[in-house]
Amino acid sequence: MAFALSAERERELEDILARYPNKMAACIPVLHLCQEQNQNWVSPDVIDFVARKLDLSAAHVKGVVTFYTLFNQKPVGKHQVWVCRTLSCALRGSDRILAHCEKKLGCHAGETSKDGKVTLRTAECLASCGTAPMMQVDKQYYENLTIEEVDRILDRLTRS
Amino acid sequence: MLQRTTYLSHSYNKPNGWSLSAYEAAGGYRGVRRALSMTREQVIDEVKKAKIRGRGGAGFDCGTKWSFMPKESRKPHYLVINADEGEPGTFKDRTIMELNPHALIEGCMIGCYGIGAHAAYIYVRDELHLSKERLWAAIKEARAKGYLGKTPFGGGYELDIYVHTGAGAYICGEETALLNSLEGKRGEPRLKPPFPAQYGAFGCPTTVNNVETIAIVPTVFDVGGDAFAKLSTLYPFNDGGARLFGVSGHVKRPGVYECAVGLTLRELIYDLGGGILGDRKLMAVIPGGSSCPVHLPDEIVNVPNDPRFEPYNGKSILDLPLGVDTFRNVGSMLGTCCAIVMSDAVDPVLAMHNLIRFYRHESCGQCTPCREGCGWIERIVNKVVAGTATREELDQVHDIASDIMGNTICAFGEGAAQPMLAFVKRFRKQLEDYVDTGGKSQTHRLEL
Ligand SMILES: Cc1cc2nc3c(=O)[nH]c(=O)nc-3n(C[C@H](O)[C@H](O)[C@H](O)COP(=O)(O)O)c2cc1C
Ligand code: SF4
Ligand code: FES
Numbered sequence: 001m002a003f004a005l006s007a008e009r010e011r012e013l014e015d016i017l018a019r020y021p022n023k024m025a026a027c028i029p030v031l032h033l034c035q036e037q038n039q040n041w042v043s044p045d046v047i048d049f050v051a052r053k054l055d056l057s058a059a060h061v062k063g064v065v066t067f068y069t070l071f072n073q074k075p076v077g078k079h080q081v082w083v084c085r086t087l088s089c090a091l092r093g094s095d096r097i098l099a100h101c102e103k104k105l106g107c108h109a110g111e112t113s114k115d116g117k118v119t120l121r122t123a124e125c126l127a128s129c130g131t132a133p134m135m136q137v138d139k140q141y142y143e144n145l146t147i148e149e150v151d152r153i154l155d156r157l158t159r160s
Numbered sequence: 161m162l163q164r165t166t167y168l169s170h171s172y173n174k175p176n177g178w179s180l181s182a183y184e185a186a187g188g189y190r191g192v193r194r195a196l197s198m199t200r201e202q203v204i205d206e207v208k209k210a211k212i213r214g215r216g217g218a219g220f221d222c223g224t225k226w227s228f229m230p231k232e233s234r235k236p237h238y239l240v241i242n243a244d245e246g247e248p249g250t251f252k253d254r255t256i257m258e259l260n261p262h263a264l265i266e267g268c269m270i271g272c273y274g275i276g277a278h279a280a281y282i283y284v285r286d287e288l289h290l291s292k293e294r295l296w297a298a299i300k301e302a303r304a305k306g307y308l309g310k311t312p313f314g315g316g317y318e319l320d321i322y323v324h325t326g327a328g329a330y331i332c333g334e335e336t337a338l339l340n341s342l343e344g345k346r347g348e349p350r351l352k353p354p355f356p357a358q359y360g361a362f363g364c365p366t367t368v369n370n371v372e373t374i375a376i377v378p379t380v381f382d383v384g385g386d387a388f389a390k391l392s393t394l395y396p397f398n399d400g401g402a403r404l405f406g407v408s409g410h411v412k413r414p415g416v417y418e419c420a421v422g423l424t425l426r427e428l429i430y431d432l433g434g435g436i437l438g439d440r441k442l443m444a445v446i447p448g449g450s451s452c453p454v455h456l457p458d459e460i461v462n463v464p465n466d467p468r469f470e471p472y473n474g475k476s477i478l479d480l481p482l483g484v485d486t487f488r489n490v491g492s493m494l495g496t497c498c499a500i501v502m503s504d505a506v507d508p509v510l511a512m513h514n515l516i517r518f519y520r521h522e523s524c525g526q527c528t529p530c531r532e533g534c535g536w537i538e539r540i541v542n543k544v545v546a547g548t549a550t551r552e553e554l555d556q557v558h559d560i561a562s563d564i565m566g567n568t569i570c571a572f573g574e575g576a577a578q579p580m581l582a583f584v585k586r587f588r589k590q591l592e593d594y595v596d597t598g599g600k601s602q603t604h605r606l607e608l
Contacts, residue, residue: 019322019324021236021362022362024343024344024345025324025342025343025344025362026344027344027345028324028325028326028327028341028344029324029325031327032286032325032327054344056344060345063345063346064344064345064346067329067346067347067348068326068327068328068329068347069327069328069329070286070287070327070328071327082287085514086248086450086514086518087248087249087409087446087450087500087511087514087515087518087606088248088249088408088409088500090510090511090514090606090607091408091409091410091500091501091502091506091511091606091607091608092409092607093607095606095607096607123287124246124248124330124518124521124522125246125247125248125249125250125330125450125518126287127245127246127250127251127253127254127285127287127288128251128254129248129249129250129251129406129408129409129414129498129500130251130406130407130408130414130415130416131251131414132408132414136287139289140289141290
């Protein structure tokens with residue numbers, strides 16, 4: 001079925017368009033808007049939809065989607081977990097945090113847990129270096145992590 | 161010299177410190193009223209007097225940058241705020257957006273007026289959801305009060321501000337990549353010239369400034385440019401005012417601290433940061449984000465023939481005030497002024513490995529020296545860590561990194577090569593130990 005936005009998100013799209021001197025500039029915000037409605041991934045249907053809405057070629061939109069790491073080109077789990085592993089976090093134990101997540105979720109970074117609940121990923125510096133180690137779960141930052149805290153967070157996600 | 165200030169951070173510990181009422185209670189939106197009563201040229205002069213060196217990494221003088229914008233043009237002008245904060249080790253802009261967003265909004269108003277723009281875009285990396293939320297809320301509050309819109313503060317200078325989001329790409333912090341990304345394209349850096357002041361966002365004259373650079377501007381119009389500049393002990397280096405200093409890694413109290421310019425690394429690490437975790441010894445420090453060279457505490461400052469360096473010559477680099485030109489003159493870089501601290505318990509080769517993996521991952525791939533060079537260095541460092549590299553390959557790292565320098569479209573190339581050159585130079589022995597012992601290391605860890 002072709003992709004379409006909810007009425008509320010359609011209004012948001014109009015809001016976004018009003019901010020810029022041309023339609024192309026809305027490309028990234030509109031892709032975010034669509035990805036959110038589409039279980040967090042950009043399907044070929046979404047690309048066609050955005051191209052049509054913004055008078056762009058599908059090739060342009062696809063070029064944008066493939067450039068940025070936060071556009072998922074494949075379906076992902078219900079929740080997304082990113083563990084930062086860049087230097088400041090590594091100095092504070094991010095390797096241990098990541099290893100624990102992998103063990104607990106039973107999947108490697110880059111994969112989704114068997115129950116489809118969580119996609120685990122590594123991230124590069126998320127501007128939280130002073131409160132390392134840290135991870136991002138969906139839109140939320142969790143900082144100054146301990147293994148116990150990670151357990152509590154992941155338990156909540158797998159129960160949800 | 162350690163001198164704490166609170167121009168940006170006064171709101172950081174207050175409940176609802178991010179609201180318009182809290183901001184105004186602390187004297188907010190006075191500066192913009194003053195600025196709007198001046199001419200555009202007077203505004204730029206005041207900012208020049210303040211000697212604000214760009215807080216985004218390159219350290220260019222803010223007022224001078226504004227003066228590059230055309231005086232007359234038929235095209236619209238734009239102010240674009242770089243809130244991509246992605247430089248590893250850097251976490252200061254986020255505190256402004258989350259805890260004092262109106263400082264940035266007020267700064268954008270003054271900036272727009274100074275450069276002849278009627279619209280500002282704040283380009284925030286997508287991950288910073290709370291920052292985006294707080295900025296939009298602040299914009300809405302300012303619109304409701306009539307501070308933004310057709311007639312800000314009852315005057316005739318139309319102004320509006322929008323938040324734009326990225327989608328996860330470190331390179332979009334580079335200003336021309338950021339402009340492409342704002343325009344809805346792949347975030348690939350542009351060849352310069354033309355510079356953004358001539359041909360920036362949507363082909364129009366544009367100024368790109370860092371969050372902190374703009375957020376401190378209202379203070380300048382509150383206390384006066386000259387007075388602000390003279391807070392700094394680096395006034396003779398044209399490096400004025402106060403700024404946010406960050407410290408992360410192996411210190412007891414990592415965090416963001418606002419101080420007058422002139423603070424030293426020793427003060428940042430030991431006085432503000434509380435010293436090294438576990439009371440261990442300091443092995444090395446990267447002064448301002450991962451693209452800066454790494455330094456050892458026993459490096460001695462020696463800049464002959466410049467009287468301004470007399471007080472510092474012969475001292476440790478830890479006692480050299482953190483400034484754009486002080487650090488440039490000793491072959492280093494101040495960058496974002498957020499230091500990464502490593503204790504003597506860690507393995508520097510693994511730190512190098514961590515960083516080259518980052519740069520290889522983030523290279524946009526347009527330039528061969530950067531794309532191939534980062535990949536090549538990463539493969540060699542992988543071999544070093546696995547114990548299968550040779551000494552010749554260590555020399556190769558130096559050569560590859562040197563060949564990246566100066567041969568690329570954007571400064572990412574230098575940002576990746578500089579730290580590699582510094583690691584090879586300062587930790588040659590540890591690298592050779594890996595080679596000679598087939599991958600054995602004293603600690604083989606990064607965490608304490
Ligand atoms: C690879 C690369 C990444 C950068 N990332 C950022 C960033 O995240 N934030 C920022 O303000 N400046 C960043 N910069 C610097 C900008 O290109 C630009 O110099 C800065 O935004 C100008 O603002 P300022 O003069 O106020 O410092 C980056 C530069 C390069 C080469
Ligand atoms: S130097 Fe690297 S990041 Fe910059 S344009 Fe070239 S390939 Fe891209
Ligand atoms: S290194 Fe992890 S948040 Fe910066």
